[in-house]
Amino acid sequence: MKHLFSDRLIAIAAGLFVALTYLPLLLLSAHNHPSAADDYCFADTAVRYGFWAAQKLYYNGWTGRYFSNMLVHGSPLVWGWYDGYRLIPALTVTGFLLSVYSFTNELLRDQSRVTRLTVAGLLFFAYMVALPNTVEGFFWTSSVVAYTIPAALTLYWLAIVMRWYRLPAGLYRNLNAFWAGVLVFFIVGSGETILVLLVGMLLAMAGYRLVFQRTFDGFLAVMLVVALASAGLVFGAPGNAIRLGSNEVQGNSIVSLGMTVGILAKAVLGWLVQTPVLPLSLLSLPLLVRLNRPTSSVRTIGQLPVLLLTLIWAGVLLVLTFPSVYGLGTAPGRVMNLTYLVFLFGWFLVLAAWVGYLMRGQGAAGRWLNAGAPVPTLAQGIAGLWLIGSLVVSPTLRLQYGDLLSGDAATYDREMSQRHAQLQQSGDTLQLAPIRVYPATLVVEDIKTDSQHWWNRCQAGYYHHKTVLLTADNR
Template sequence: MKHPLIDRLATVIVIFLFLLAYLPLVWLSFHNHPSAADDYCFADTALKYGFWQAQKFYYDGWTGRYFSNMLVHGSPLVWGWYDGYRFIPALMATALVGAIYAAVSELLRTESLINRVKATALIFFLVVLSLQSTVEAFFWTAAMATYTVPTILTIYLMAVLIRYNRLSDGPKKWLTIVWTSFLVFAIVGSGETNLVVLILLLLAITGYRLVFRRKFDPLMAWLVVVSLVSAWLLFRAPGNAIRMGSNEAKAGELFPSIARSFIWLGRSIAFWLLKTPILPFTLLYIPFARRATRQGSPVRDLFMIPAGLLTVVYLGLLAAMIFPSYYGLGIAPYARTMNILFVFFAIGWFYVVTVWVGWIDRRGRSLTVLQKWPAPVWLLTGIWLIGSIITSNAVNQLYADWLSGRAATYDREMTERHQQLLTSADTVRLRPISVYPPSLFVEDVKPDRTHWWNRCQSGYYGHKALVLDSTLTANR
């Protein structure tokens, strides 16, 4: 039985939670600036040698990530649009919301628009709540191109694949095949983390349909071929050997890397279950899961998968996202890897829960926790939610940088620095920025004029040398 007042209150709370996560990202977006780390190096290389030659330099000398390389070598700096970086974080956050909505709308298309919007809002809120590095997720272009962009494309690809099965034969279906092929090509060419999870996911779907459904899916088989060819293009890059060689003492150990990946995953899941309100949200989600898996539901077939097998595959895919860090670099995953790992953990969690709810319901066991104990469930959710927000490093960091004025100060001083760099001089001496808001800042130029960051930035602006001079702070 529905209670209109409770439904309206829940909608208001969901909107508040979404805005709590989304608004600071948009606001801080307009304080964003290109980073001394990589951004100027990509731009300087593209301007000096040309767009395609820059791709070759990186492909041969550092990494085979051909698609993310294309993105960073076509950044706003290359076009002389310095302020373009002020829009990138907001666009990334909005694109992530859109991709999540596309996937949710396909999986729960029988639900009302408001329910699909609320589900999208809550997943996005969970993602921001759990971020280990806000700057690497939304503000640092180099990290976004390698991690955030392919994550958005992967989520969107899943939505397109589900939608494809409802299309009638014709030009639209053929165009969808071309579109999905491009998406696979782009995702694989953006980074190893999404490469691994996408190939394994495509193989799992293709294998499941072949073995359990006795059905050969030409599209999925084609996408597996596209993904493997794309992976070959990435891994054959001479630059990959150079990059892996920088950590050769620990990299390349297969079985230890697998073991470390699962151990790290177990610790991470335990942390997320405790630090985010995903468990109480799951209790509130059960009625939606029951409607999606009941007899006669148009989306029921999407969840008619052996629950135990799905759980094993789910955990394996998550561990596979960690594996490249241990195998390729010999170290625990970076914060940017953990950012996107949680995205797939959260979306996959609710999908797996839906499959388990359907499995339990088909065996005549009723899951009516919310109906039997509504007050305790709502109270638990409220307490857990408040605690999660208070202890969220990402949320606290975003609002601290915004409300304290650190982001505005950083914006003003970086703008002044940009104007100084536009002047003509052989050697430019820069004042250090007085504040470095962690939501926005990654690296700065160094006192050593020969440092890589200094050389890239001085080259971009046409200077011979660039020095960060701490003695100039007294002149403020």
């Protein structure tokens, strides 16, 4: 039976889906401002003590995230470029999209360019349409540098690793290995959550090569050494003990584990029902069959031990979420953003492995897959409607477009610009009126009515005032 969705039609749809999920972030980016939460504290410290002294202060007094600390202490505020924050979300989402394409372009190098672009677009769409937390994913700089940027770098690193294995021996291959090591150093130094993910992946990859392929992989061994050495810099920071000691739940592993399982179970159920993961899985079956053919350069995926791979994937999701629950007592939106990314990409990796496993079998499923996995027209139609429906009902997109179309983003932008002008005025004490609206896609926190709150003290220090406080809202 003729396929309802041709490759060209799917490619056009993928382009449209990317545009609809990419555009609101670009438009919202023009309304972005520095956050009262952390952004001014990093900037005030760097301006007051200098860039390198600020690194030392935070490393010894709060966190060992040496790479993300470098980024936030070199933010536009440090250079006096207030409007530079309007570019950060746009650059971040563009870089993230490019990293997804880098990964798929290298993984599917045997496929046509249209296929590679389509897959990258659909993965980007599937992630963005169900992004758990927009503001912590792309607009709050302190979160962006610790989660979104290293997540994008990890996808790019995987592309570099795949490229290294297919390059002939020589200078270019050595340069790729060096660059891969530098990326590991950057990624691990961005945050504990991404650190756990990268080290776990390296252990799994090296373990597979050693146990199942009976090969000691020197390249992966070097990457693992770099990762562990970098992790030592993170966890060895004196500031980590201070930070963890501020949480009451910290130290209770049993309670934290139970909370983690509950959070993940609820999240995964929602991702299966509310996202386009299932319809994309159905429509991707013909491609996954091609990837498991003997002529495919990535047919090794289908030869992976499927049960073990599935358990590892589930374990990674648990391990990703657990440190935040253990250390903070909850799983913040920024952590769930990363967890969903691993769920999404891991889902299709595990699915590809199961397709290969079934193709080697003699059952009806294997025969159907070996025949090219012809998807019935009705099933294709349902999948297409589900994809469209995921756009319409997406809470993430409704929130983003709602903040734009309601004018809330523009109102927030205008009033924050007015506040910035007021903060530049001289005076020991400044009383600031609350912003009329706080769009959820743009705002994490504002300063407080308590002038001694950290957010107030950081803004006061940055703008050279003794006291900055928020007046009571009498509306």
